[in-house]
Amino acid sequence: MQDAKFLKIGLGTYTALFIAFLYAPFVVMGILSFQQGPEGGPQFPIIEWSTYWYQHVLGFAPPSRVAPLPIGEALARSITLAVATMIVSTVLGTLTAQAFRRHFKGSGFVFYLVVLGMMVPGVLLGLGMALVADQFGIPRTWWGTAFVLHVVYTYPFAFLVMLAIFNRFDGSVEEAAWALGVPPGRTFRKITFPIIFPGVLSAMLFAFTLSYDEFPRTLFTGGSEVTMPIAIYGTFAVEIHPNLFAFGVLTTVFSFALLTVYGLLMMASVRRAKVRISGLQEEIE
Amino acid sequence: MSIDTNMTGTIVQDKTTAKKQGLFNRYGHYFLLAPGVIWMILFLVVPLIMMLYVSFWTQTTFAIKPDLTVKSWVTFFSSDTYFGALLRTLRIWLTVLVLTFAIGYPAALFIGQYVRNKTVQTILLVACVIPFWTSFLIRVLAWRPMLGKEGAINIVLMKIGIITQPIDVLLFTELSVIIGMVQIYVVFMVGPIAFMLARIDESLIEAARDLGASSWRIFRKIIFPLSLPGVVVGAIFVSVMVLGEFATASALSGRKVNLLGNIIVTQVGSLKWAFAAVIGVVLTLVMAAVIIGLLRVVNLRREL
Numbered sequence: 246m247q248d249a250k251f252l253k254i255g256l257g258t259y260t261a262l263f264i265a266f267l268y269a270p271f272v273v274m275g276i277l278s279f280q281q282g283p284e285g286g287p288q289f290p291i292i293e294w295s296t297y298w299y300q301h302v303l304g305f306a307p308p309s310r311v312a313p314l315p316i317g318e319a320l321a322r323s324i325t326l327a328v329a330t331m332i333v334s335t336v337l338g339t340l341t342a343q344a345f346r347r348h349f350k351g352s353g354f355v356f357y358l359v360v361l362g363m364m365v366p367g368v369l370l371g372l373g374m375a376l377v378a379d380q381f382g383i384p385r386t387w388w389g390t391a392f393v394l395h396v397v398y399t400y401p402f403a404f405l406v407m408l409a410i411f412n413r414f415d416g417s418v419e420e421a422a423w424a425l426g427v428p429p430g431r432t433f434r435k436i437t438f439p440i441i442f443p444g445v446l447s448a449m450l451f452a453f454t455l456s457y458d459e460f461p462r463t464l465f466t467g468g469s470e471v472t473m474p475i476a477i478y479g480t481f482a483v484e485i486h487p488n489l490f491a492f493g494v495l496t497t498v499f500s501f502a503l504l505t506v507y508g509l510l511m512m513a514s515v516r517r518a519k520v521r522i523s524g525l526q527e528e529i530e
Numbered sequence: 531m532s533i534d535t536n537m538t539g540t541i542v543q544d545k546t547t548a549k550k551q552g553l554f555n556r557y558g559h560y561f562l563l564a565p566g567v568i569w570m571i572l573f574l575v576v577p578l579i580m581m582l583y584v585s586f587w588t589q590t591t592f593a594i595k596p597d598l599t600v601k602s603w604v605t606f607f608s609s610d611t612y613f614g615a616l617l618r619t620l621r622i623w624l625t626v627l628v629l630t631f632a633i634g635y636p637a638a639l640f641i642g643q644y645v646r647n648k649t650v651q652t653i654l655l656v657a658c659v660i661p662f663w664t665s666f667l668i669r670v671l672a673w674r675p676m677l678g679k680e681g682a683i684n685i686v687l688m689k690i691g692i693i694t695q696p697i698d699v700l701l702f703t704e705l706s707v708i709i710g711m712v713q714i715y716v717v718f719m720v721g722p723i724a725f726m727l728a729r730i731d732e733s734l735i736e737a738a739r740d741l742g743a744s745s746w747r748i749f750r751k752i753i754f755p756l757s758l759p760g761v762v763v764g765a766i767f768v769s770v771m772v773l774g775e776f777a778t779a780s781a782l783s784g785r786k787v788n789l790l791g792n793i794i795v796t797q798v799g800s801l802k803w804a805f806a807a808v809i810g811v812v813l814t815l816v817m818a819a820v821i822i823g824l825l826r827v828v829n830l831r832r833e834l
Binding site: 249259260271277288289290340343347359373458474481489 | 560565574773
């Protein structure tokens with residue numbers, strides 16, 4: 246027993262170190278984003294603490310030898326692309342998962358076909374799509390060739406999330422509504438959708454974040470108008486500056502904000518469901 | 531009389547709606563499936579087939595012609611650079627896979643087995659996932675000031691007095707690529723394993739303990755075999771991502787370590803489409819072999 250306790254403490258310490266290891270680059274990024282500018286480079290030691298690189302990212306800093314990040318256009322493209330991908334892949338995922346609620350011939354084939362989309366590495370799919378575009382004379386654009394690949398990538402995630410939701414879904418509620426003569430559209434709006442809403446929200450979140458950060462697929466198919474990850478990749482070849490780290494901190498904060506909104510919506514939806522159930526019970530009683 | 535016609539009228543009407551519903555019931559799910567399946571065939575299957583097809587085309591200086599040849603394939607296997615890249619990719623993949631397993635398993639064991647409170651479990655797993663909210667490329671770049679000659683690791687080690695000279699093999703070597711990849715992908719190993727470990731019925735372990743089994747024996751005979759499906763899922767995730775990698779290699783090796791993915795990028799950059807396609811096909815085959823091999827270990831459909 247003494248042994249087991251010792252083991253537990255040992256593993257706990259290890260896990261703490263492990264999590265520290267996961268956060269190390271994040272912490273370094275945070276510290277170096279406050280490097281002095283514009284001379285200070287992305288390395289230790291910190292010459293002087295400053296918020297220069299944040300001003301630089303947001304476009305407040307006076308022009309210097311460091312080119313500003315193409316925040317405005319590239320970020321707008323990335324977000325537009327992520328929103329479009331989110332909508333299309335959530336709709337496709339929900340439709341497909343809805344079809345999987347009953348057994349049908351060829352379900353195994355369809356399942357693997359869809360899941361293949363998240364398994365094939367981006368560099369292969371990007372290459373394949375670039376070849377297709379090249380041969381058929383399709384112009385390569387972020388809103389065309391890159392967009393369809395983003396959906397190929399995120400739709401399987403949305404599908405799996407919705408599949409898990411529908412697996413726990415009690416179909417008799419819908420049947421009851423149909424039996425009472427509620428039209429299918431209204432049943433979907435009033436019964437099905439409220440129940441699957443948390444799943445839809447998770448699917449949307451997955452699709453948005455994956456698409457927003459997507460990069461190997463976009464690299465080959467995005468054409469000359471770059472998205473944010475491609476713009477960052479462009480800096481690999483040349484010198485990097487702390488403005489990238491400042492940008493990283495800002496986007497992480499933005500992501501947290503998004504996650505908080507997601508959490509709040511989720512909680513609200515759960516609470517509403519609870520209120521509705523207790524209301525129904527009161528009516529019955 | 532009038533009632534009769536009325537009744538037949540409703541019956542007929544009912545029949546048609548029933549027929550309509552029957553039709554929808556029978557073929558409805560095809561309408562639901564069609565958009566997704568068509569999308570995947572057009573934008574996933576067609577590009578992959580195109581890649582295979584183009585790998586047999588003739589490459590001229592800046593264009594490809596659909597005259598079938600195996601010239602690009604011969605070039606790949608007879609060139610030391612390209613065949614070497616295949617071997618290097620396999621070596622780095624295997625190293626990263628073993629390391630993610632060795633480093634990830636103890637953490638997963640703690641989260642899945644020793645933390646019995648579900649809330650704490652979730653909090654720990656979420657804590658592992660939070661770093662993913664930073665852009666992948668920026669996370670990779672953040673390793674540069676960590677590993678460099680004047681980087682964080684060297685500064686800390688010198689301060690403690692473990693080393694007197696900065697270690698300069700940390701950055702722009704194969705080692706830095708491996709460190710970076712392990713850190714980025716280890717979570718994909720931890721998640722599935724912790725998930726499987728948390729599902730183990732505690733009474734099973736208690737029973738073994740009551741029967742006098744040692745901790746090590748319990749781990750070897752019960753815990754590890756039951757976590758194996760998680761290991762396989764994690765290994766598939768890590769393998770697929772590492773084999774298709776190129777960004778970490780180009781950021782942390784100073785373009786010295788070229789994986790198959792890096793070669794595809796350079797070949798596309800110089801419009802050598804046929805050759806890029808050959809490497810793409812090789813990569814696909816390697817990946818398929820790895821996944822099939824891993825699935826041999828455990829029958830996932832039965833276990834999950």
